[in-house]
Amino acid sequence: MRAQRIDQAAAALSPKTKAAVYEGSKAVHEKRTRLLFDHYGDPDRLRRLAGEIKRHVVENLDTYLPAVEARLVANGARVHWASTAEAACEAVHSILRARGATKLVKAKTMVSEEIGLAEYLERRGVEALETDLGEFIVQLDHDQPSHIIAPIRHKNRRQIAELFERNGLGAYDDEPGMITQRARQYLRHKYLEADAGLTGANFVVAESGRLVVVTNEGNARFCLAATRCHIALVGIEKILPRDRDLALFLNLLARSATAQQLSVYNEFVLGPRAPGQPDGPEEMHVVFVDNGRTEVLATECRDILRCIRCGACLNVCPVYRQAGGHAYRSVYPGPVGAVLSPLLLGKRFPEKADLPKASSLCGACNEVCPVNIPIPDLLLRLRARAHAEGVPSPGTPPMGVWSLVATQPAAWRAALAGGRILNHLPTRLIPFPALRAWEAKRELPPWRGGEFRRWLKMRRKEAARGQSRPQ
Amino acid sequence: MLNPGRTPIAGKRVQLMATCLCDAFHDDVAAATVEVLEHLGCEVEFPEGQTCCGQPAFNGGDWAASRRVVRHTVRTFSGGDPVVVPSGSCAAMLFHGAALEFEREPDLDEIESLGRRTWELGDFIVNGLGVGSWPGRFDSAVALHRSCHTRGTASSEAVALLLGSIAGVRLVEFGEGEQCCGFGGTFSVGFPHISAAMGDLKLDHVRAAKPDVLVSGDTSCLMHLSGLAAREGIPIRAMHFAQVLRDALKGRT
Numbered sequence: 207m208r209a210q211r212i213d214q215a216a217a218a219l220s221p222k223t224k225a226a227v228y229e230g231s232k233a234v235h236e237k238r239t240r241l242l243f244d245h246y247g248d249p250d251r252l253r254r255l256a257g258e259i260k261r262h263v264v265e266n267l268d269t270y271l272p273a274v275e276a277r278l279v280a281n282g283a284r285v286h287w288a289s290t291a292e293a294a295c296e297a298v299h300s301i302l303r304a305r306g307a308t309k310l311v312k313a314k315t316m317v318s319e320e321i322g323l324a325e326y327l328e329r330r331g332v333e334a335l336e337t338d339l340g341e342f343i344v345q346l347d348h349d350q351p352s353h354i355i356a357p358i359r360h361k362n363r364r365q366i367a368e369l370f371e372r373n374g375l376g377a378y379d380d381e382p383g384m385i386t387q388r389a390r391q392y393l394r395h396k397y398l399e400a401d402a403g404l405t406g407a408n409f410v411v412a413e414s415g416r417l418v419v420v421t422n423e424g425n426a427r428f429c430l431a432a433t434r435c436h437i438a439l440v441g442i443e444k445i446l447p448r449d450r451d452l453a454l455f456l457n458l459l460a461r462s463a464t465a466q467q468l469s470v471y472n473e474f475v476l477g478p479r480a481p482g483q484p485d486g487p488e489e490m491h492v493v494f495v496d497n498g499r500t501e502v503l504a505t506e507c508r509d510i511l512r513c514i515r516c517g518a519c520l521n522v523c524p525v526y527r528q529a530g531g532h533a534y535r536s537v538y539p540g541p542v543g544a545v546l547s548p549l550l551l552g553k554r555f556p557e558k559a560d561l562p563k564a565s566s567l568c569g570a571c572n573e574v575c576p577v578n579i580p581i582p583d584l585l586l587r588l589r590a591r592a593h594a595e596g597v598p599s600p601g602t603p604p605m606g607v608w609s610l611v612a613t614q615p616a617a618w619r620a621a622l623a624g625g626r627i628l629n630h631l632p633t634r635l636i637p638f639p640a641l642r643a644w645e646a647k648r649e650l651p652p653w654r655g656g657e658f659r660r661w662l663k664m665r666r667k668e669a670a671r672g673q674s675r676p677q
Numbered sequence: 678m679l680n681p682g683r684t685p686i687a688g689k690r691v692q693l694m695a696t697c698l699c700d701a702f703h704d705d706v707a708a709a710t711v712e713v714l715e716h717l718g719c720e721v722e723f724p725e726g727q728t729c730c731g732q733p734a735f736n737g738g739d740w741a742a743s744r745r746v747v748r749h750t751v752r753t754f755s756g757g758d759p760v761v762v763p764s765g766s767c768a769a770m771l772f773h774g775a776a777l778e779f780e781r782e783p784d785l786d787e788i789e790s791l792g793r794r795t796w797e798l799g800d801f802i803v804n805g806l807g808v809g810s811w812p813g814r815f816d817s818a819v820a821l822h823r824s825c826h827t828r829g830t831a832s833s834e835a836v837a838l839l840l841g842s843i844a845g846v847r848l849v850e851f852g853e854g855e856q857c858c859g860f861g862g863t864f865s866v867g868f869p870h871i872s873a874a875m876g877d878l879k880l881d882h883v884r885a886a887k888p889d890v891l892v893s894g895d896t897s898c899l900m901h902l903s904g905l906a907a908r909e910g911i912p913i914r915a916m917h918f919a920q921v922l923r924d925a926l927k928g929r930t
Contacts, residue, residue: 213868232853524857524878528871564868566861566875567736568825573855583777589738590778601867605734609742612697613749615726622700643866647873648904651702658695658704662711662723 208600212525212564215533223360227352227530230359235521235574237465245467256458257578260512263445267503270412270445271494277415281477283490291321294495298323298404298437301491302332305435307401311393313419313426314338315406316354316515317441317495319537320550323404334404335396337425339389346373352531352539355463355517360530393425403429403487405473407440408514409455410492413448417475417492420459424471436478436487442494443511455514458576462516498550507584510545512577519571519581525564534561541571545584559592563599603640622655629653684759684794686805690720692754694762694795696896697729703896709923710763710798716926717806719761726753730767732774736862740778747775748784751791759805760795763919765827765894768797797827798919799894803835810842813925818847820888821918822879822902824895825857836894836918843925851886853878860901876905880913890914892921 209217219227242249263270275285286301288294294317302310310327312318312334324334324345336345340357344350347369351357358366367380375388397403405426409418417438419426430436446455460466479486502511520526520540531539536547536558544565548558562585571581592599611617628636629652633645644650691714699707714721730750734743750771754760762768772792779788802808819840823833841848859865859875866872880902883891891913893899899915906913916924924930 209869210867213870216868216874217870522855524859524875525868525871528874563864564871566825566857566859566864566872568857568861569828570825570855570857573828586736586738586774586777589736590740591738593738593740599738599867602737602863605737605739605742609734609739609745612728612731612746615728615753618728625701640863640866643869644904647865647869647908648876648901649907650904651900653701654704655701658699658707659723659725661704661708665711 210563210600211535211560212529212533216529219528219530219533222362223530224528226362227359228527230356231521231523231527234356234465235518238461238518238521238574241461241465241467245461252454252458253576253578256454256576257512259447259451259454260514260577261509263447264443264503264508264511267442267445270447271442274410274412274415274445277412278410278477278492281415282480283415283477283492286491286493287496288493289496291495291497294321294439294493294497295323295326297493298439299327299330299332301435301437302327302402305401305489307435308332309396309400310334310402310404311337311397311400311429311433312341313403313405313421313429314341314357315404315439316537317406317439317497318404319351321439321495321497323439335393335400337393337397337423337429338421339386339423342389342393343369346370350532351537353517353520354515354538354540354542360532397428397432400429400433402435402437403433404437404439405429407438407444407492408459409446409452410440410444411446411449411452415476416449417473418452418456419473419475420456420469420471421473422464422466422470426473427471430473430475430487431485434487435489435491436475437491437493438475439493439495442496442499443513459514459516462518462574462576498552501552502546502549505549506587507545507549509579510542510549510581510584512579513542513546514577516576518574518576522570522574524566524568524570529564534564536561541565541581541585542579545581545588548588555591556595556597559588559595559597560599562586562588562592563602601640601643603638619656619659622659625653625655682793683796684757686759688758689718690722690758691801692756692758692760693721693723694727694730694750694754694760694767695723696762696764696767698896698900699763702900703917706763706896706917706919709917709919710761712923712926713798713802713919714761717802717808722758724753728753730762730770732767732770733862735770735774735778736864743778744782747771747779747788751784751787754791757794759801760791761798761801762795763798763894763917764896765797765824765830765832766897768795768800768832769826769830771795797830797832797894799836799839800830800832803838804831809838811839811922811925812843814844814928814930815921815925816845816930817889818849818887819921820849820851820883820886820891822858822883822891822893822898823854824893824898827894832894840892840918840921843921845930846921846925849886849888851888852882854882858898858902860897862897865901872901873905876902880906883913890916890921892916892918894918
C-alpha cells in the first residue's frame with residue numbers, strides 16, 4: 207500500500223533537517239508551556255476567553271468590516287478591498303505605481319506569502335525585499351518558509367553561513383550574532399533607499415482603527431519609519447473589537463508564538479503621519495484580503511478564521527515535528543495549515559484534501575491553541591468532505607463492508623471466529639492491505655476473536671451453578 | 678471538559694462495551710474490566726449484539742458508514758444504565774465524535790443521550806462511583822501513558838490516582854508525556870513512517886524511565902507500542918490499567 211504524500215516527505219527528510227525541526231519545535235513548545243503556567247493560574251481560561259472573542263468577531267465580520275473601514279478612513283488611512291490573491295497583489299502594485307515606487311521593504315506577513323506578493327512585484331520590476339531575518343534568508347536562498355513564525359526552522363546555522371558566503375555577504379562564519387550582524391548591515395541602507403514599506407497586521411482594532419504589528423527584530427518599525435508610504439496587508443479576519451482586548455491577545459500571542467512575555471517590538475499604528483508629528487509615512491494604505499476567507503466563513507470550518515498565526519500548533523504537533531513544514535506543500539503548514547490550506551483553495555480543495563489526514567487526531571493542537579480552535583474536529587469535517595467528494599486516500603480502507611458487518615451481530619461474531627486464519631497466514635498472504643501495512647512496522651498480536659465472549663459465558667454459568675448449589 | 682452534563686450514576690447496574698480490539702485481540706483486558714467492576718459491586722451486563730463504536734469510519738471520513746454503526750450501538754445499548762468502556766478512545770467517540778457526525782441528523786438526541794451515560798472505565802470508578810483508592814498489591818514501577826483521547830477529560834488523573842494508591846506501585850514519569858504514541862487508527866497505516874517514528878520516540882522516553890510495565894487506558898496505543906517494540910526485537914511489558922487493578926486484587930504482579 208502506498209503511504210500518504212506527507213509520510214513520503216517525512217521519510218525523505220534529511221536527518222539534519224529533521225533534527226532542526228524537531229529540536230526547534232520542542233524547545234519553543236516546552237518554554238511556552240512553562241511560561242504560561244508560571245505566569246497564570248489558569249491559562250486555559252485565557253485561551254477560552256480569547257477563543258470566544260475571536261469567535262464573536264468571525265461570526266460578526268459583516269458588521270465589523272464596515273466599522274473598521276470607517277475608523278481607518280477617519281484616521282486618515284486609505285482602505286482597499288481585495289477579493290482574490292491577484293486583486294490584492296494588483297492593489298499593492300497600483301499604490302506603488304501611483305507613487306512611482308520601485309523599491310519596497312517588507313516586514314514579515316503570512317498573507318503576502320499566501321498571495322505570492324514578492325514574486326508578483328519582482329516580475330513587474332519592483333524590488334520587494336524581505337527584512338525579517340528568517341524571511342530574508344528564505345528569499346536569498348529562493349526557498350520557502352517552513353513555519354509560520356520561524357520561517358527557517360528547517361535550516362541550521364551552517365547552511366545559513368554557507369548561503370551568506372555564496373551571496374557575498376561575508377566569509378563563512380556560522381556564529382548567530384555574526385549572521386544577524388551581516389543581514390543587518392545589508393538591510394540597513396535598503397530601508398533608506400526604499401520608496402515604501404509593507405507590513406502585515408497581527409490585529410486591527412474595530413473601535414479605534416488601530417493596527418498592531420508585532421516583531422522581535424524591529425524591522426517593521428524601520429519599514430514604517432524610513433519610508434513615506436506604509437502599506438498594510440491584512441486578512442479580513444484579523445479584527446479585534448476593543449483596544450483593551452489587546453492586553454489579552456498580545457500576552458497570549460507572545461507566549462504562544464515565541465515563548466516570550468511580550469514581543470520585543472509592538473507597533474501601534476493609528477494612521478499616517480499627523481500634522482505636527484516629526485516623522486512617519488505621509489500615506490497609509492490598508493489592503494484587506496479575502497482570498498477565500500468568506501467562502502470559509504460559509505462552511506462549518508469557520509472556526510479556523512479565529513487563528514492568530516502563532517504557530518503553537520505546529521510546534522506541538524508530532525506530525526509536523528517529523529515531516530517539517532514543506533511536506534504540507536502550503537504557505538500554512540502544520541495542523542492549522544492542514545485545515546486552512548485546503549479550504550482556501552475553494553473548488554480546488556481535492557488538491558490538498560490529503561492534508562487533513564496527516565494527523566493522529568491527538569488533540570495537542572487544540573490544547574495549545576491560544577484561541578481554542580477545535581482543530582481535530584475541523585480535520586474530521588474535512589475528511590468527511592474529502593470522502594463526500596470522492597477524493598482517494600491511501601491508507602483508508604473502504605468502510606462499506608465493515609459497516610455492514612458491524613451492524614449485524616451474527617456477521618460480527620462470524621468475523622471474530624474467521625479472523626483466526628490470520629494466526630496461520632504469512633504476512634504477504636493477508637488479504638487486507640491495511641493489516642499488511644501494520645505488519646510492515648509492527649507485530650500483530652495473536653487473533654483471539656470471541657475468546658472474551660466465551661470466557662464471560664463460562665463465568666456466568668459457573669456463577670449460576672454456584673448459586674443453585676444447595677447450601 | 679469534553680464530556681459535560683453526564684447522567685448521574687443511580688444503581689449498580691452497568692453495561693459493558695468491550696470494544697472491538699478486546700473482542701478481537703485483547704480478551705484479557707475485557708475480562709479484567711468485568712472482574713474490576715464486579716469487585717466494586719457492579720452488576721455487569723454485556724449486550725451480545727455489540728460490535729464497534731463506529732470510530733474507524735468516522736476518522737476515515739465515511740460518516741454515513743460510521744452513523745450506521747453508531748445507530749446500531751445506540752440500539753444495542755438501550756436503557757438508562759451507564760455504559761462503561763475500557764478505552765478513552767471509544768468513550769470519546771460516543772460522547773464527542775458521534776455528536777459531531779450526527780449534528781444534522783434527526784436522531785441526534787438519542788446519540789447524545791448515550792454519550793451522556795458513557796464512561797471511560799477509570800473515570801467511572803473514580804468520578805462515577807467515587808472510589809479513590811485501590812486495594813491489593815502490585816509490586817512494579819509503572820509508566821502511565823496518557824492516551825490522547827483522554828485529553829480534556831478526567832480519565833488520566835483518575836487512572837493515575839487509582840494506580841498510585843495500590844501498595845507496591847511506583848509511578849514513574851517519562852519525557853514528553855503529552856505527546857501522542859503515533860497510533861491514530863488508520864493513520865498508523867496511511868502514515869507508517871511518521872507513525873512508527875512517533876512510537877519510537879515514545880518507546881525511547883518510556884525505556885529511559887526504566888519501568889517494569891507500560892500501562893495505559895487504551896489498548897490501541899499499547900498494541901501499537903508493544904507491536905513496534907516486538908518488531909524491533911526489544912519487547913516491552915504492556916498492560917491495560919484494568920489488568921493492573923485486577924492483578925492487584927489477586928496479589929499477583
